[in-house]
Amino acid sequence: MILTKDGVRPVGVSVVLIADGDVVGTVTLDDSNAWKHTFENLPVYSNGNLINYTIDEVDVANYTSVVSNNATYSFTVTNTHVPVVTSVDVIKVWNDANNQDGVRPVGVSVVLIADGDVVATAVLDDSNGWNYTFENLPVYDEGELIKYSVEEISVANYTSSVSNVSAYSFIVNNVHVPLITVVNITKVWGDGNNNDEKPVEVIIYADGVKVANVTLYPSNISRFIFDNLPVYKDGKQINYTIGVVDGNRTVNFTKTEGNFTILIEPEYHPDMSVRKITLDKKVRVGQQVSFRIVVKNTGDCNLTGVYVIDSKYSEGLVLDHMLPNNDWTYVGDGKFVYGKTLGVGESASFIVVFNTTSVGFKVNSVIAGNNITNDTVNSTNTTRVVNDTVPNVPVNATPKHPVPHKHHVPKHVKQDKYATGNPIALLLLALFIPLIRRKQK
Template sequence: YQDGQNGYIWQSASGQANGYNYTLVVKKTDETSTPLKGASFQITRDRSGQIIDTVTTNDQGEATVTGLLMDDYTISETKAPAGYDFIDPVHVHADQFDNTAKTAVLTVQDKTLTTQLDVDKTWDDHDNQDGIRPDHVSVQLYANDQPSGSPVTLNAANNWHHAFVNLPVMKNGKRITYTVKEVNVPEGYTPSMSMSQARCDCGYTITNTHTPEVTRIQGVKTWDDHDNQDGIRPDNISVNLFADGVKIKTTHARKDTGWVYSFNNLPVYKNGKKITYTISETPVEGYTSTTTGFNLTNKHTPASTSVRVVKKWDDKDNQDKIRPNSIQVQLMANNEPSGSSVTLSKDTDWEYTFTNLPVYKAGKKIVYTVTETSTVTGYT
């Protein structure tokens, strides 16, 4: 019959009334069947959608709901014990209630709440310019600052990535703090760690940084041109730098910097192989260039000339017999004596040639003349 106040009441064939006198026992355990305290459940009657009760498991992992009709119910976990995951809603059907004990016993098992920690290795080494990057590294997981499990290997084959999965969230009721650390940092690298959420809620990126080795090339320009005697030396020259035979830079050596040039911050390696650096000079007109190491020498042979002097006599073939046996002449350069005087005589056919005379001095053309320095009596 129907009880207008309390709802439906069933009566068994034996004549026994089955009303609000059924009990539901919820037993909560972990994956090892250990009872779990502190799990809360909401009991809902499926037929009416009515929330009948909310109960919490005790020290024995049990929660009891009394005064139920023999009907279908949904048990929903509303609070999981610390460190455990929620279960999906569970259904209890009317036929699960024992009519003798008037009790239905439901055992539900919570899974340990787990998390995932991802670790990625990145390299800041100019794409392994120096060729010292290892082909793998090892990373150790730590739980509360204690090693957890064995180190894992990161390499190109796994994209320098590893996911630590199924890690328990709690231990003894306290949340576990997970960290990672690189084992044996490669020589020449400095590690740094940053949090990452690119793959999951918790992860780390370990960056190994290596500053590639650099070098400096410096040289000096030397001039072999009799102190710029001809005045054709430029104020600067261009020096070209080659890396493994390929021109990469140009700089200048200048008069005002003492003819010193340099190329700075040059990588020592490329793709792990040492770079061979060489230089060349843009040709300077009038000079030939030689290279010794990274030093340059430009050579110019100054222009030279000669001056021929001939002594002529207008004395009717020495008719009066007063012609001297010799005379002295002096070469003059820009009206200044140049060298020693020379002797002209019958033996020299009264002539002489001054040779290897510079054409220029300090870039200006020299004017050469010859002056007779001896006094010849009776002649003008």
């Protein structure tokens, strides 16, 4: 008899002794007779013929039986049972956001355990699709059903759990929670008093791709926290940046270890105007003509770097000088620079003096600008320069502007020391002399 682990062996089997085809004896083989028996005192002949003895076994469940002759009167009954075998399947499941953090190993080892003892080991990896089948495994041990289980050798950065699909099928689940971070945004409004109510949209980018946004108002909370943002993508650390959707306002931000501070300046609309005022509408050739240039801040923010360029004028006008003015500086090439900040609604002016060298209507243009805006403004005025006509200025008339020097009398023109006086008085005298003589006659 051959031992089996399946526990299906009977406690005893019956065998019969057959003599020339007739059953002449029966015996039970079991542990008590060590599964052996000897039929004794058997006749050798019958009617002078040699008796043919054979052995047969009564059917034994779960076994096949074979009788073999060791000798004429010796037999062996062999009972064969093929142990039941099975297979155990192992499937690996990764729960790590498709290896977002890049920590998944190239392979893991699992062990097969039968009734507490390790009986096999396998490596799961991409080459076998992260699954494996343990084959030709006995189902029983000494008649007891074998309990199979699977364990995984520890995997760094993962927790492992094993679940049973069936008694012979297991799923090994590896879990890695991807690392997350937060992005803090602190807003600071540059207007101080929340005067500018226009919102600002802030966008968060992950490696240049928009992932979140928030609209900031002066009246709402000053800090925003974006949490549950992944640290890695495809194993590479994500670079978080922010951007601002806004119009003309200045929005600056700084970054310190993932924390952003946004400084939002009010939305200003800088603007200015310039006027060039002719102080002498009509002069004789050779005289000087003066212009007052006035710039004004017409916007809603202070202006710096205010300048005036006075270089576009007709032939016959030659820039001579500007009247002393501590706020303005002439830097050359017709450019004058204002040395102060021009506040909202404020004006600043200076006077320039030109020499006239030819007659005609002289057009004089001026351009003004500043450092805050790229826009420039301009103004144009005209002066008439004549040959001999003296400007008709009433006696005792108040000058149009306080010019502390006699720029109407060019330095190279001398006054006639023999002049008799006012030409109008002489004309009246010439008219009255004949009348006086007539009365005398």
